[in-house]
Amino acid sequence: MSDAKQYCTFFVADRFFGVDVTRVQEVIRYQEMTRVPLASSVISGLINLRGQIVTALDMRARLGLPPRPADQLPMNVVVRTADGAVSLLVDEIGDVVEVQDSSREGVPETLTARELIAGVCKLKDRLLLVLDTERAIADPIAGQPLAG
Amino acid sequence: MGDRESLNLIFAPGFSTAEKVTSVSGRGVGMDVVKTNVEKIGGTVDVQSKAGHGTTLKIKIPLTLAIIPALVVTSHTERFAIPQVNLLELVRLEGEQLRAIEHIHGAPVYRLRGSILPLVYLNRTLGFPESESSDPKAVNIVVLQADDRQFGLVVDGVSDTEEIVVKPLGKELKGLSAFAGATIMGDGKVALILDVLGIAQRANVISEVRDRNMGEDAKKASAVEEEKRAVLLFRVREEGRMAIPLSMVARLEEFPRERLERASGRHVVQYRGKILPLIDLCKVIDGGSRDEHGPLQVVVYSEQGRSVGLVVDRILDIVEETIPAEHREARDGVLGSAVIAGKVTDLLDVHGVIRSTDPHFFERTTAA
Numbered sequence: 001m002s003d004a005k006q007y008c009t010f011f012v013a014d015r016f017f018g019v020d021v022t023r024v025q026e027v028i029r030y031q032e033m034t035r036v037p038l039a040s041s042v043i044s045g046l047i048n049l050r051g052q053i054v055t056a057l058d059m060r061a062r063l064g065l066p067p068r069p070a071d072q073l074p075m076n077v078v079v080r081t082a083d084g085a086v087s088l089l090v091d092e093i094g095d096v097v098e099v100q101d102s103s104r105e106g107v108p109e110t111l112t113a114r115e116l117i118a119g120v121c122k123l124k125d126r127l128l129l130v131l132d133t134e135r136a137i138a139d140p141i142a143g144q145p146l147a148g
Numbered sequence: 149m150g151d152r153e154s155l156n157l158i159f160a161p162g163f164s165t166a167e168k169v170t171s172v173s174g175r176g177v178g179m180d181v182v183k184t185n186v187e188k189i190g191g192t193v194d195v196q197s198k199a200g201h202g203t204t205l206k207i208k209i210p211l212t213l214a215i216i217p218a219l220v221v222t223s224h225t226e227r228f229a230i231p232q233v234n235l236l237e238l239v240r241l242e243g244e245q246l247r248a249i250e251h252i253h254g255a256p257v258y259r260l261r262g263s264i265l266p267l268v269y270l271n272r273t274l275g276f277p278e279s280e281s282s283d284p285k286a287v288n289i290v291v292l293q294a295d296d297r298q299f300g301l302v303v304d305g306v307s308d309t310e311e312i313v314v315k316p317l318g319k320e321l322k323g324l325s326a327f328a329g330a331t332i333m334g335d336g337k338v339a340l341i342l343d344v345l346g347i348a349q350r351a352n353v354i355s356e357v358r359d360r361n362m363g364e365d366a367k368k369a370s371a372v373e374e375e376k377r378a379v380l381l382f383r384v385r386e387e388g389r390m391a392i393p394l395s396m397v398a399r400l401e402e403f404p405r406e407r408l409e410r411a412s413g414r415h416v417v418q419y420r421g422k423i424l425p426l427i428d429l430c431k432v433i434d435g436g437s438r439d440e441h442g443p444l445q446v447v448v449y450s451e452q453g454r455s456v457g458l459v460v461d462r463i464l465d466i467v468e469e470t471i472p473a474e475h476r477e478a479r480d481g482v483l484g485s486a487v488i489a490g491k492v493t494d495l496l497d498v499h500g501v502i503r504s505t506d507p508h509f510f511e512r513t514t515a516a
Contacts (some may be wrong), residue, residue, distance in 0.1 A: 032337065033338075034226070034330075034337060034338040034339065034340065035226060036321060036324070036327075036340065037226075037274035037275055037276065037326070037340075038274060038275055038324055038326055039320075039321060039324060043320060043321070045338075046330055046338040046340075047338065048332050048336055048337065048338050051332065053315045053317075053318075053330045053332065053338055054318075055317075055318040055320050055321060057320075083318065083319040084318055084319075086318065086320070137320065
């Protein structure tokens with residue numbers, strides 16, 4: 001029995017990402033958000049999750065990608081962190097994918113936003129970018145979205 | 149003892165069933181501390197247990213700790229909550245009243261019952277685009293106080309006062325000084341709670357407010373002020389000053405030294421057809437000294453037709469000052485000291501000085 005990990009996957013623009021499924025609290029559709037003035041442009045707003053106030057981060061902005069079309073509503077991938085829940089706004093939700101550890105490789109130097117990627121997995125028909133969740137959430141405190 | 153009672157024994161201080169006491173357990177202190185602290189904030193703790201099945205501990209803490217009354221305002225279609233503890237009053241200016249908003253060095257202020265209130269436009273502070281701020285029909289000012297600083301927050305609209313549950317902001321947003329937390333409104337939407345002190349600091353309303361407070365203190369001080377009185381200032385020695393109320397002074401005179409005569413062992417001068425006894429203040433007051441040459445400077449004091457001349461070293465000035473009612477350190481010839489015209493001045497005890505040289509001065513009633 002080889003070691004494998006399950007990833008909750010999603011799309012941001014044309015990129016395919018995965019997050020360790022054990023860190024995902026839930027995946028829900030677009031929720032109405034309250035804007036936070038003066039906050040970094042990465043922070044889209046606050047959502048009411050069954051009485052819990054959760055900060056929503058726009059993954060397009062975080063990764064330095066162009067904003068999504070106005071009529072396209074993002075989905076919420078709510079992840080658990082040391083300081084509570086944070087929601088990642090993504091374009092589309094993918095399946096839960098099981099990947100053998102052996103398929104996982106290091107991050108190529110040429111990849112943009114590579115500091116947020118923990119690893120790359122070769123799947124049958126595409127590449128899965130494993131997101132470093134802590135990094136993705138932590139840097140917004142500095143207030144600067146990544147340059148594209 | 150019933151089951152319930154015996155279960156509650158675990159909360160009794162010092163009660164322990166541990167066979168071995170370690171550094172963190174076994175002394176029978178833990179559950180007592182839990183119960184005490186929970187009850188201190190108004191909560192309850194309860195334990196239910198069934199041998200072989202499990203134990204349930206229920207801790208109930210009242211929500212009132214996190215509920216505050218707040219005023220809901222709107223700015224650029226977004227709702228914000230302002231804790232009522234910071235709220236002083238609400239002002240609405242319409243039409244003609246809008247001209248009451250003045251500008252001092254480009255900073256907008258409003259004169260609220262005489263005092264200057266710096267204004268902070270919430271739209272601008274939060275970075276919203278200017279709507280129709282150049283010529284609004286009405287202006288809503290929320291007068292706020294943080295620490296001891298007051299300012300007026302201009303908002304687009306004022307809603308109700310509500311009791312809101314305060315929820316902390318996530319780590320990602322903790323650095324924003326303008327917000328103290330967030331809350332879920334009645335319709336399920338999230339609203340941000342403004343941090344009044346943070347907003348004031350962002351908008352730099354500090355120095356102006358301090359000046360306004362100083363103005364207020366000065367006004368209060370003048371209300372307590374006594375009426376000003378005219379006083380005569382003079383010198384009895386090289387340094388230091390003395391004062392006597394001008395109302396006690398009949399005349400100021402200067403006599404050439406040759407006119408000094410002696411009568412009944414005292415110095416006198418002929419003055420206006422009468423004999424004017426002289427009291428040399430420079431000798432009566434401690435440490436006094438006088439220029440022994442040159443004319444005598446005399447302050448003539450009169451009462452009930454009787455006069456006496458108080459010889460001083462030099463007459464200085466007449467000023468209008470408030471004399472505080474309180475006198476301190478009375479000593480020979482001096483009622484006390486006060487600050488008059490910016491300098492420490494001794495107040496002359498006129499009656500005392502006169503009585504010490506002529507004990508009967510005030511008893512005689514016949515006009516001399």
